[in-house]
Amino acid sequence: MPASRDRAAWRDIFTFRAPPRADLEVWLGIGAFVFVLVVWTLTTGLGIVQPQFLPSPLAVVSAWIRLIEDADYLTHIWISIARVWAAFLISAVMAIPLGVLMSSYRGIGAVSEPLIDFVRYLPVPALVPLTLIWLGIGESSKIALLWIGTFFQLVLLIADDARRVPKEFIETGRTLGAGDVALMKDVLLRAMLPNMVDSLRITLGWCWTYLLVAEIVASNSGIGYELWTARRYGKTPEVFSGILTIGLIGLISDQVIRFLHRRAFRYLG
Amino acid sequence: MAGNGAFIEFQELTKVFHDHRNHATPVVEPLSISIAEGEFVVFVGPSGCGKTTVMRMVGGLETPTTGRVLIKGQEVEGPSREKGMVFQSYSSFPWLTVLGNVRFGLKYRRDLPDTEKDRIARHYVDLVGLTPFSDYYINRISGGMRQRVAIARTLAADPLVLLMDEPFGALDALTRERLQLQLLQLRNAERKTVIFVTHDVDEAVFLSDRIIVFSARPARVLRDVQVSAELPRERTMEIVETPAFRKLRREVLALIRDEELRTEAAEVAAAS
Numbered sequence: 001m002p003a004s005r006d007r008a009a010w011r012d013i014f015t016f017r018a019p020p021r022a023d024l025e026v027w028l029g030i031g032a033f034v035f036v037l038v039v040w041t042l043t044t045g046l047g048i049v050q051p052q053f054l055p056s057p058l059a060v061v062s063a064w065i066r067l068i069e070d071a072d073y074l075t076h077i078w079i080s081i082a083r084v085w086a087a088f089l090i091s092a093v094m095a096i097p098l099g100v101l102m103s104s105y106r107g108i109g110a111v112s113e114p115l116i117d118f119v120r121y122l123p124v125p126a127l128v129p130l131t132l133i134w135l136g137i138g139e140s141s142k143i144a145l146l147w148i149g150t151f152f153q154l155v156l157l158i159a160d161d162a163r164r165v166p167k168e169f170i171e172t173g174r175t176l177g178a179g180d181v182a183l184m185k186d187v188l189l190r191a192m193l194p195n196m197v198d199s200l201r202i203t204l205g206w207c208w209t210y211l212l213v214a215e216i217v218a219s220n221s222g223i224g225y226e227l228w229t230a231r232r233y234g235k236t237p238e239v240f241s242g243i244l245t246i247g248l249i250g251l252i253s254d255q256v257i258r259f260l261h262r263r264a265f266r267y268l269g
Numbered sequence: 270m271a272g273n274g275a276f277i278e279f280q281e282l283t284k285v286f287h288d289h290r291n292h293a294t295p296v297v298e299p300l301s302i303s304i305a306e307g308e309f310v311v312f313v314g315p316s317g318c319g320k321t322t323v324m325r326m327v328g329g330l331e332t333p334t335t336g337r338v339l340i341k342g343q344e345v346e347g348p349s350r351e352k353g354m355v356f357q358s359y360s361s362f363p364w365l366t367v368l369g370n371v372r373f374g375l376k377y378r379r380d381l382p383d384t385e386k387d388r389i390a391r392h393y394v395d396l397v398g399l400t401p402f403s404d405y406y407i408n409r410i411s412g413g414m415r416q417r418v419a420i421a422r423t424l425a426a427d428p429l430v431l432l433m434d435e436p437f438g439a440l441d442a443l444t445r446e447r448l449q450l451q452l453l454q455l456r457n458a459e460r461k462t463v464i465f466v467t468h469d470v471d472e473a474v475f476l477s478d479r480i481i482v483f484s485a486r487p488a489r490v491l492r493d494v495q496v497s498a499e500l501p502r503e504r505t506m507e508i509v510e511t512p513a514f515r516k517l518r519r520e521v522l523a524l525i526r527d528e529e530l531r532t533e534a535a536e537v538a539a540a541s
Binding site: 166171178186193 | 329363
């Protein structure tokens with residue numbers, strides 16, 4: 001009786017801590033998307049909401065296609081991606097060694113951790129005026145803002161990843177004759193690498209948030225600028241397109257990193 | 270064999286732990302023990318008694334508060350390749366294969382060419398019977414195999430003394446039995462001096478030439494049992510049934526049990 005078994009399976013995945021059913025779960029995920037689209041189409045189609053507040057999905061998609069075909073828009077996208085990656089790489093290159101050192105030497109941790117923790121709680125948008133005063137409205141002020149938004153968070157995540165490496169790994173390395181540098185390079189970094197890549201992935205997502213702040217406030221290029229300009233002229237479908245573009249870029253880069261993570265760390269499986 | 274001829278010598282060794290309020294807890298009382306070369310010494314005692322701390326001081330992973338440990342007349346001043354360590358868990362690196370882990374034991378040997386390192390690593394993988402699993406990652410093999418990897422890696426580094434901190438504690442009874450037998454074989458082949466910490470009295474009697482029974486914290490020697498005087502050198506699983514084995518087992522167990530009851534009574538008195 002496949003029909004009743006199917007019904008039971010659907011019911012089962014809504015019971016507390018049920019075993020996974022990847023096939024059914026995919027359908028639920030797709031269903032949720034479809035549901036949102038249907039509700040969206042209905043509210044716009046029936047005129048419940050004015051199109052200048054919420055354009056129909058079709059209007060958004062056609063605006064998006066129009067924009068994507070425009071070379072200028074693509075340039076803006078590339079500018080934004082370049083800013084995010086530049087800031088992200090600078091943050092990572094600085095945060096990884098510092099995080100590892102902070103967790104490895106109590107003195108370095110004691111000096112840097114309270115300071116970093118303090119800066120971490122500063123609201124990044126509040127620092128925009130300062131970056132503008134110090135660095136002007138060029139690229140450096142935007143990258144600086146993204147760097148402030150990510151570096152201080154990332155360094156603490158990295159330090160935590162390093163601290164979670166079992167003491168036994170380090171002591172094993174020591175009793176096999178490894179010195180401090182060898183321990184950090186051959187044991188600590190290798191052991192923390194899977195978690196570290198996750199920390200980097202999460203931080204990359206934050207970069208996009210701060211990018212928008214930077215581009216909306218003081219910029220004449222980038223997706224954020226485009227989005228803000230569209231708003232000024234009341235082009236709501238273009239605003240939605242901008243949001244969609246950022247969402248897609250975020251989704252794709254996240255999935256790519258996840259995929260590489262699975263490939264690179266197959267030994268964990 | 271005492272005095273200057275000892276292979277490992279504890280000289281008035283003490284350890285005091287200080288908590289964050291600088292409250293001092295003595296963990297090890299002045300301890301003087303001599304261990305002969307090739308001896309298999311097992312430390313037993315009530316849980317939390319400080320036996321592991323004593324062993325870690327031999328390994329240089331813990332610094333004595335006063336006193337010192339000498340190995341071949343040399344004072345222990347920190348961890349090194351001479352003092353190989355096998356832990357209960359997280360012993361092997363998941364990012365390396367079985368062979369890669371064993372080869373890691375030789376990574377910091379500058380005196381050996383790579384081909385020689387490969388040869389030695391393969392030899393020890395073979396010695397613990399894991400050659401068919403050479404290319405397996407650690408998470409793909411069982412807990413028992415992981416401990417064999419850790420033992421092979423430590424032996425490959427050719428230490429003067431093998432320090433084992435409850436290495437079979439997390440394994441099931443059958444696997445533990447098999448690894449105990451295998452450890453004795455390895456040890457007979459390699460002629461290593463071993464210090465082995467366990468809370469399993471059966472394991473202690475079965476493996477050891479000598480058992481040192483520690484008191485509750487702070488650790489002092491309750492009794493120094495010469496197992497080799499009562500049990501034959503060659504051990505098989507059948508030995509567990511012999512009267513000599515049972516007598517030793519009973520004796521050691523009684524000592525630990527009394528000690529645990531005594532400390533519990535003291536704790537109850539202190540709490541009420």
